[in-house]
Amino acid sequence: MSTPSTDTRRLFDVHRGAGAPRLASDRTPPPPATLKKWLRDMMLIREFELRCMQAYQDKKIGGFCHVYIGQEAVAVGCVAATKPEDPLVTAYRDHGHALARGMTARACMAEMFGRIDGCAKGKGGSMHMFDKPNNMFGGHGIVGAQTPLGLGLAFATKYEDEVMQNGRNKRVTLCFLGDGALNQGALHEAMNLAGLMDIPVVFVVENNGYSMGTSIHRGTTMAHDLKSKAIGYGIDAAVVEGMDVLECYWGMKQVVDDARERSRPWFIDLRCYRYKGHSMSDPRKYRTRDEEEAWESDDPIGKLERYMLENGVVTESETKDMWKDVKAEVRDCVAFADASPMPEAGELYTDVYMEPWGPYPGSSRPTFMGGAPNTPSFTAIDPKGEVL
Amino acid sequence: MSALREIEFRDALREAMTEEMRRDQRVFLLGEEVAHYNGAYKVSKGMLDEFGPRRIIDTPISESGFAGLAIGAAMQGLRPIVEFMSWSFSLVAADPILNNAPKMLYMSGGQFGCPVVFRGNDGAGGQLGSTHSWCVEGMYSNVPGLKMAIPATPDDAKGLLKTAIRDDDPVFFLESERMLGMKGHVPEGEEILVPFGQGRIRRAGADCTIATWGRPVHFALEAAEALAKEGIDCEVIDLRTIRPLDIGSVVRSVKKTSTCVVVDQSWSFGSPGSELAAQVHKHCFDDLDNFVHRVHTADVPAPYAYNLEQEYLPNARKICEAVRAATYNA
Known part of the structure; x- marks a missing residue:
């Protein structure tokens, strides 16, 4: 099998601290079933996002909506490098990560529509996708805010291994952020703590070159070498190709395995591009059409499709069927979301507190998790009290 | 009946944390100077010796980082106690403590609770000036999703803090530097749990x-x-x-x-x-x-x-x- 086409970007540019062992590079192509799953997952995200844009225009989706088109290889390649029990947390451009992690398109679209069958009962919206069974810890709307959370998730997995002894399963947390979050203090505090405390968290910078309308060169120092941001915190760092799912997987697999083995943080400058605007209201006047076309011609889905065709993994009629299948799934999730009821007015007061008191009736799981009530483990509030 | 035991407010806080940490391995303490220094105000004195550095954790001066760490850990199932040396310093951690902890359960539609306790000195100390004298209850009590306890005596300090640690919701626990040396009767060997919402x-x-x-x-x-x-x-x-x-x-x-x-x-x-x-x-x-x-x-x-x-x-x-x-x- 030949490797997929590459361009002049350096695919895997690594900085390691003194004494760190060599990374075990393995560029064996994954088996056909895996490649097919990746291709289908990327197609699903692409089609899902296109329909989100349409539904947004139709005013079925409110608020802000940030689509992932162009970056599909990042979520799919990174998730493929992890185990299902590894925690994942990301920022507000989160539909792709949710779907790649295994959230159903139905729960995701119903959330976009603000309906009761959404992953968060319609209380979170586009920027706040949570999926506990798949260890997806959000979807966070404040730039950089998820980076200390990712640190904490990884801290907790290490704590469980070392203090609670409930299985030394050595989980690694993937904490995604955009290049705009490089300039938030929270990230730098999180990186310092991660380096200091040997926390197995991988900070994955989805470097699409723009924080909203500000190009990385206008807002960030050392934009040509983001690794330097992490090296100062004693964190190993690498550049990984994000427009090619195979390269992304191969790079991230080495990183995730190393983080798991050595219980150390990593920082990844993952080069990618968002084809659409920052959000639905962005006319993209800060960049040229030529630039966009150059990146779009490097499309990650087309690239994997060509690779699989060239290597006899799929036939053209099979990829056509895959597109058809994905389109049907997305049509179904839109119909599902449309038919799902809006949350009842009483939902306004649920899930504020685990424990029922005053105007708050307590909490329950969303419908995709069975909808059963959450039972608090301890009653803190005097049940006889007349409280507000 | 033994004679009434009198202990300081800070001892009562330490007893609450120590008892709960013995009871539940998921509970740990982190903050500035809580371990090797034995606590800036000696609230955690001796806890490092008993529980070791994996559960009594010194942090650098990074309130936003370690408060966020605690929230992530709570989402994953642990029960952190975060000590702010002063609640005045929590202002630089406003985003995690106000935007994440009290809203996580709601934003996730009931999937992820945040059983975390934030505690520390609140209110004017002794001539500390404007930046170190915050009474954060004025601002923070405005936020739904959090609970807030403010004890006045050592027995309540112990009973309320034990309740706070067991609570499944985020609790903001406000102490006073001026009161840490105050002595009061706290029964020994008894399980004291003071319910919230009861004056x-x-x-x-x-x-x-x-x-x-x-x-x-x-x-x-x-x-x-x-x-x-x-x-x-x-x-x-x-x-x-x-x-x-x-x-x-x-x-x-x-x-x-x-x-x-x-x-x-x-x-x-x-x-x-x-x-x-x-x-x-x-x-x-x-x-x-x-x-x-x-x-x-x-x-x-x-x-x-x-x-x-x-x-x-x-x-x-x-x-x-x-x-x-x-x-x-x-």
Whole structure:
């Protein structure tokens, strides 16, 4: 099998601290079933996002909506490098990560529509996708805010291994952020703590070159070498190709395995591009059409499709069927979301507190998790009290 | 029966944490100087020796980073206790403690709770100036999704903190540097769990209800003794928690006394005191002989000079004046 086409970007540019062992590079192509799953997952995200844009225009989706088109290889390649029990947390451009992690398109679209069958009962919206069974810890709307959370998730997995002894399963947390979050203090505090405390968290910078309308060169120092941001915190760092799912997987697999083995943080400058605007209201006047076309011609889905065709993994009629299948799934999730009821007015007061008191009736799981009530483990509030 | 055991407020806090950490491996303590230094105010003294560095964790000065770490750990199933050396320093961690912890359960549609306790010194210390003298209950009690406890005595400090650690919701636990050395009776060997949302009548009286919490409870009791000599018999209610707020106990008292003074050491504008006064007006409209009088910290930044700081804070003299005004004509 030949490797997929590459361009002049350096695919895997690594900085390691003194004494760190060599990374075990393995560029064996994954088996056909895996490649097919990746291709289908990327197609699903692409089609899902296109329909989100349409539904947004139709005013079925409110608020802000940030689509992932162009970056599909990042979520799919990174998730493929992890185990299902590894925690994942990301920022507000989160539909792709949710779907790649295994959230159903139905729960995701119903959330976009603000309906009761959404992953968060319609209380979170586009920027706040949570999926506990798949260890997806959000979807966070404040730039950089998820980076200390990712640190904490990884801290907790290490704590469980070392203090609670409930299985030394050595989980690694993937904490995604955009290049705009490089300039938030929270990230730098999180990186310092991660380096200091040997926390197995991988900070994955989805470097699409723009924080909203500000190009990385206008807002960030050392934009040509983001690794330097992490090296100062004693964190190993690498550049990984994000427009090619195979390269992304191969790079991230080495990183995730190393983080798991050595219980150390990593920082990844993952080069990618968002084809659409920052959000639905962005006319993209800060960049040229030529630039966009150059990146779009490097499309990650087309690239994997060509690779699989060239290597006899799929036939053209099979990829056509895959597109058809994905389109049907997305049509179904839109119909599902449309038919799902809006949350009842009483939902306004649920899930504020685990424990029922005053105007708050307590909490329950969303419908995709069975909808059963959450039972608090301890009653803190005097049940006889007349409280507000 | 052994003699009544008296311990300091800080010892009571330590006992609560220690007992809960022995009981539940998911509980750990992190913050600045909590381990090797034995706590900036010696609250965690000796805990490193008992529990080791994996559970008593020194952090660098990175409130936003370690508060966020605790929230992520809580989402994953642990039960962190975060010590802020001063709640004044929590302002740089406003995003994690206000935007993440109290909203996670709601935003995730019931998937991820945040059983985390944030605790530390709140209110003016001893002449620390404006930046170190915050009474954060004024701002933070505004946020739904969090619970807030403010103990006034060592026994309540222990009982409320144990409840806070076991609670499945995020708890903001406000202590006072001025009170850490205060001694009081705390029963030994007994399981003390003080429920939230249940005030405590610190002094029974018939003429005027003084509703307060935290350090000003002691100013109110001092005022009540002085007023008793003038023939004004005050009932002092220590609310103990702000969220939930035990409005029932205050209403029952005001229906008896017909007058009410609220004492709150935060600024008056948009404060727990203003909320409590509004609720008393609503529930006791026909019972009140006068509007609810309020004693707050002066509406200025905290001053440094000793005499100005004393005048800035609620004190017994101001409470006496408010009670006299509230009961005048009564």
